[in-house]
Amino acid sequence: MRKIILLVLVLIGIIEGCKKYPEGPKISLRSPMHRLYGAYHLCDYTVNGVDSLDLFYDSLSLTCGFYYEDYSDQNLYQNNDRRKDGKGCLLFWEWSLTNNTLKSQTS
Secondary structure, X not given: OHHHHHHHHHHHHHHHHOOOOOOOOOOOOOOHHHHHOEEEEOOOOEEOOEEOHHHHHHHOOOEEEEEEEOOOOEEEEEEXXXXXXXXXXXXXXXXXXXXXXXXXXXX
């Protein structure tokens, strides 16, 4: 009985200590790419440590999304909401993960 309790405690310690995704679940059955898919709202944007969110919002909207396009078999980034001046913007690019690092290609 003591061995079973010790084994359970060791397993709990390993699971708690080896958290692969700091801001997410301990174990995920979804691939890194599928965890990235979805809609996002940009709240923070810095360039060389300087807050540049207003400059970004002058040209592009703060709403974007990463998704998979079935018919073209591509992973796409989409930014197509309203900018600060009320005008629309439309931006798409293809992206991929290489060694769990996001790489993009404009087309």
